[in-house]
């Protein structure tokens with residue numbers, strides 16, 4: 040099947056950078072025209088339903104498949120005894136494409152709670168589910184696995200033991216600085232295990248046509264899935280077609296090949312029939328990745344004037360027994376404030392869980408909690424206002440890499456937020472301001488998110504009638520990327536959005552930007568800009584075929600497409616249709632990619648083979664990131680200690696904002712998630728049994744409409760052309776960063792109770 044293409048409807052004239060264009064895919068989404076992976080119905084298709092282990096760890100001794108096979112419609116029960124054999128895959132933690140190395144249904148050993156142990160396949164969904172429900176499995180050698188940091192049966196190691204490339208961050212002399220600090224904050228800060236719980240659970244619809252495989256699967260990284268599935272199936276990547284035009288939320292959990300995705304493809308091949316598997320809500324969490332809990336030993340000190348003198352962080356996170364995954368929080372948190380003595384260390388706890396992975400701002404969401412709470416604590420000790428304290432410690436360059444920032448309007452974000460939020464009304468003392476029986480508190484925290492650049496091949500086609508087609512295997516996770524791709528093309532070519540047809544979300548398209556690390560918009564901006572230059576150059580070449588060539592050789596070096604015309608620097612122009620007519624062509628096609636400096640051919644090849652490489656944070660001799668300041672107001676009920684958040688404000692500087700409408704949605708969505716991360720979200724472990732307690736969205740608390748009250752987002756004007764000539768930087772993950780700390784700081788301001796472990800539940804305020 041050919042790729043899905045979408046064009047903005049007529050009358051939608053908004054175009055280019057900074058215009059609040061409506062989503063071009065909006066109509067398909069609200070009319071049911073948007074087909075998600077599980078919406079596809081293929082001829083002769085069968086349905087699968089997984090059974091996951093209800094135990095922590097143990098060995099399967101028997102599986103009674105006979106009664107299940109008697110259920111009308113049930114075809115097969117795949118277990119470790121008869122499932123297609125699959126070798127371990129190279130995990131993303133080692134530069135591969137897989138969520139984890141360990142595959143499923145390969146051995147009777149249950150390695151973690153919720154590990155898939157059987158797949159029932161039937162002619163109908165109902166029969167498959169009934170079979171999965173009725174399947175009786177007996178286990179022996181039951182053990183309680185470790186699921187938490189500090190568990191007796193877990194193994195804690197310095198990260199360097201698992202990853203020889205890793206180095207601690209060491210600047211100055213943190214020990215000496217600690218002894219000499221005028222004010223010091225020291226302590227342990229913790230953030231919990233979290234799960235993504237996207238609206239759309241992992242879903243696969245897969246069909247083989249001889250040696251060629253078509254997979255409908257929600258994806259954040261089509262190149263990776265195509266290569267990873269090919270590796271697992273032992274076939275050529277070109278024979279794997281992954282289709283993912285719409286994704287019902289991902290947040291990091293859909294960037295890699297999960298064990299069950301590989302198994303789904305293998306089972307379909309063995310049966311010779313298309314297969315559909317959509318995971319149940321309670322299955323999704325243990326069949327993919329999660330956000331590791333983190334424990335931070337944190338020290339922050341300053342001199343008598345309030346200048347930071349020492350920052351020490353040890354970030355310990357959980358990983359599986361088989362893959363060393365770590366989302367290093369020491370990296371981002373050491374780049375924000377000027378500090379001459381820094382020590383950043385990372386530790387891993389190997390436990391009995393699937394491999395953790397990326398979850399929205401993987402390093403920054405947990406990492407900013409200790410930093411920004413400690414900043415609040417230290418400001419108080421030094422007797423300085425927390426906003427002022429942050430401004431005072433503004434660095435003139437990256438304190439670790441010693442590189443200049445490509446742009447950094449953090450101070451302006453803080454100042455603007457301070458004014459707009461009415462920071463001067465902040466209660467001077469805890470418990471000093473009351474409203475409706477609740478104490479009022481204000482809190483602030485900084486946000487940063489590194490700018491990452493992904494490889495992004497763009498194909499651009501310009502036709503005789505002035506229509507443009509733009510194709511790239513980028514992804515829209517609900518972010519607005521369909522529209523943004525069209526808008527960037529509109530900007531670069533001066534063509535209205537309604538004359539631009541966009542194709543994304545399909546692995547048959549040119550290899551597109553990884554939808555992770557907030558990388559897509561800055562990455563496609565570089566490449567679309569490059570492609571539009573190539574287009575102008577190609578048209579310039581063709582113009583030489585005109586009876587009277589319109590441009591001199593000199594002029595042809597700097598041409599630009601502007602709508603229907605090809606224009607020189609001095610402003611003379613010729614109609615593109617006339618060029619094409621003279622050349623006897625209906626269309627001109629160009630392909631371009633403009634990876635970040637330092638990627639190199641080796642890096643490019645790695646990406647093309649599915650390695651999730653991003654050039655980020657440091658390139659072109661700069662530290663490149665987006666910045667922000669978050670302000671929140673809380674009310675803590677005096678009797679019940681219920682915490683409400685009536686107001687949140689985010690002020691951001693993130694370069695050129697392509698689409699203020701969808702960008703606002705990204706930011707307030709992030710802030711609401713931050714609110715949930717601050718007050719509600721936590722996957723709890725039963726440490727006696729080694730099982731998860733609330734691995735279903737029914738019991739896993741997330742922020743809902745009633746929690747989200749007044750929320751405002753504002754972008755400052757910022758020019759930065761280091762990331763790319765159009766000045767765009769990443770925004771997707773910025774909105775969540777620091778909200779948890781801002782809430783904790785506001786709760787302290789309201790109550791005088793300092794909470795250093797998340798989430799902040801009312802029982803911690805009693």
Ligand code: MOS
Pocket residue numbers: 259289290291292294397398399400401554555556557
């Ligand atoms: Mo995002 S957690 O980089 O998918």
